[in-house]
Amino acid sequence: MSAPNQSSQDVANGHFSSLLKHWRNVRRLTQIELAVDANVSAKHLCFLETGRSQPSREMVQLLGSALDLPLEERNALHVAAGFVPPYSDKGLAADNLQPVQQALDFILRQQEPYPAIVIDGRWDIRMRNQGSARLLKPFRDSYEMAAGLADNAMHVVFHPKGLRQFIVNWDEFAGQLIQILHRDVAQGSRAAAQLLGEIMAYPGLSAEWRLPRQASASAPVMTMHLAKGDFHLAFFSTFTILAMPMDAALQQIKIECFFPADDATAEKARQLAL
Structure with a gap:
């Protein structure tokens, strides 16, 4: 039993050989397939996984690409091999990303009068448009959550005192949403893995949600039905990501745009925008 524990500790400590083997197994590749x-050569890859050989910077980059790792994990692989990480990790805070900020602002404005938000790799809401503020205000005013949690899209949906209490089809909607988080974890997001653990600690969640599964094919889109008294809304949403970002944090940015799922919601959005 000691070998698996040691291997897990090696991965946690960022040892290159264990980290490489970990990701090859996650991607379900044999040494020959990855080679x-x-x-x-399969022989050289074997030597890298056993620690008999040390990789060059170019080899680390090549393996990270072949394993299709997210940029944050490619950085971790470089650090484990003793190299400076090649990708910045500043995201929207970087001074040279003003054009990205402008593009995000433009997308949010174009989504009016319907809601749109920008979320990071931990599902924290970084930006929102006025449509989001207007339409969700009646629900947000009733949240009983810590301020930090109220600005996290996942916590808002799953917290018993957040949006969850107003989602009419919560079991169906949350069951599909948790699978998106599972996919983020499978892609290698450490932030998503931590967030998944936090979410699954909430009461009233199905034990089946702890494991990834195929999403239901019963409906072409995932719809969220909200109700507070006589105030009813129904939305489906789309996610957009940035193409070929070279910043680890920016790679995890998602833009979620909400669209009315019925005429009543569309009319309500137009009325509140006047």
């Missing part, structure tokens, strides 16, 4: 994908 072919990376255009290296």
